[in-house]
Amino acid sequence: MKLKDVIISEANGEFVAVSVGGSFNGMLKLNSTAAFIAEAMQEETTVEAIADKVCESYEVERDIAVKSIEAVVEEFRKVGLIAE
Amino acid sequence: MSKYIKTYLFAEIAVRAEYNHNYLEKQCKDYETDQNPQLTIEVTADDIIKERSFSEDGESFSDGYIESLAFYRKFCEAIASCDVILFHCAAVAVDGKAYLFTAPSGTGKTTHIGLWQKIHGDKMTIVNGDKPLLKISKEKITVYGTPWDGKERQSTNTSADVAGICIINRGLENKIQRLKPNEAIGTLMSQTFRPTKAENLKKILENVVTLSAKVPMWRLECNISEEAAWLSYNAMSKEDK
Numbered sequence: 001m002k003l004k005d006v007i008i009s010e011a012n013g014e015f016v017a018v019s020v021g022g023s024f025n026g027m028l029k030l031n032s033t034a035a036f037i038a039e040a041m042q043e044e045t046t047v048e049a050i051a052d053k054v055c056e057s058y059e060v061e062r063d064i065a066v067k068s069i070e071a072v073v074e075e076f077r078k079v080g081l082i083a084e
Numbered sequence: 085m086s087k088y089i090k091t092y093l094f095a096e097i098a099v100r101a102e103y104n105h106n107y108l109e110k111q112c113k114d115y116e117t118d119q120n121p122q123l124t125i126e127v128t129a130d131d132i133i134k135e136r137s138f139s140e141d142g143e144s145f146s147d148g149y150i151e152s153l154a155f156y157r158k159f160c161e162a163i164a165s166c167d168v169i170l171f172h173c174a175a176v177a178v179d180g181k182a183y184l185f186t187a188p189s190g191t192g193k194t195t196h197i198g199l200w201q202k203i204h205g206d207k208m209t210i211v212n213g214d215k216p217l218l219k220i221s222k223e224k225i226t227v228y229g230t231p232w233d234g235k236e237r238q239s240t241n242t243s244a245d246v247a248g249i250c251i252i253n254r255g256l257e258n259k260i261q262r263l264k265p266n267e268a269i270g271t272l273m274s275q276t277f278r279p280t281k282a283e284n285l286k287k288i289l290e291n292v293v294t295l296s297a298k299v300p301m302w303r304l305e306c307n308i309s310e311e312a313a314w315l316s317y318n319a320m321s322k323e324d325k
Contacts, residue, residue: 009293012297018285025278026270029270
């Protein structure tokens with residue numbers, strides 16, 4: 001899975017994401033974890049591969065990382081940002 | 085070969101327009117220029133067919149009107165790299181400073197600037213009632229009139245530096261509050277023309293971020309009264325940094 005043409009940008013100390021074309025016309029606000037996950041999903045990847053990256057960069061238990069990645073992926077999926 | 089070839093100046097960008105219907109020719113008369121064009125926008129028959137498919141009940145509009153929309157869309161896509169954005173709002177100027185009111189269609193932008201006109205009279209200019217252009221820089225944000233100006237055809241070929249942006253909501257009482265940049269940014273983005281090319285959208289997103297940080301943002305709940313106009317004017321004109 002990967003994100004469909006999504007642009008992520010820093011905005012006044014937070015992160016925001018918008019979609020190019022597509023059906024989602026809004027703007028997502030991302031915290032730094034979600035932004036990290038979104039960046040990882042700019043290329044074809046898996047939850048497991050993202051979890052590897054998260055665990056390298058943050059001190060976090062792997063199963064907690066996997067759960068939060070799944071939650072973020074689900075949010076992206078809901079608004080149609082994911083190319084499966 | 086297009087029937088009309090004219091050069092216009094919109095937000096200080098000289099554009100050569102090539103098109104076929106007199107609707108656009110009449111609409112843009114005030115904006116003709118002798119300057120050398122920086123870019124050329126040609127509206128083709130295919131562009132008109134495509135534009136018609138974007139618009140709800142598109143079948144009922146004339147080719148000339150649809151051609152005008154298609155031209156503005158192509159122009160706004162092309163100028164993303166020039167740090168100019170189309171921001172859907174009603175823009176007015178008082179004492180040389182511009183104030184922008186934004187809201188979904190039908191909320192009461194036009195009504196609110198009508199109330200401003202009542203309290204300010206000749207001191208106020210309507211820069212544009214619907215689709216003005218904003219030039220974005222780190223130093224200042226400037227709004228420019230355009231002839232794409234809404235049902236009421238309210239616009240002036242002028243410009244002014246923007247001193248505040250107000251998001252309007254209908255309310256029973258009149259209340260105004262200052263917003264933090266990121267409380268406003270979602271609304272700003274939803275009211276900004278979205279180009280279809282990724283590189284242009286990236287540029288526009290950066291410019292909307294700059295806009296949110298640079299200009300004071302407000303949320304107004306208001307009814308239809310002169311008191312509502314005084315409330316928004318007093319708040320916005322006192323705090324323009």
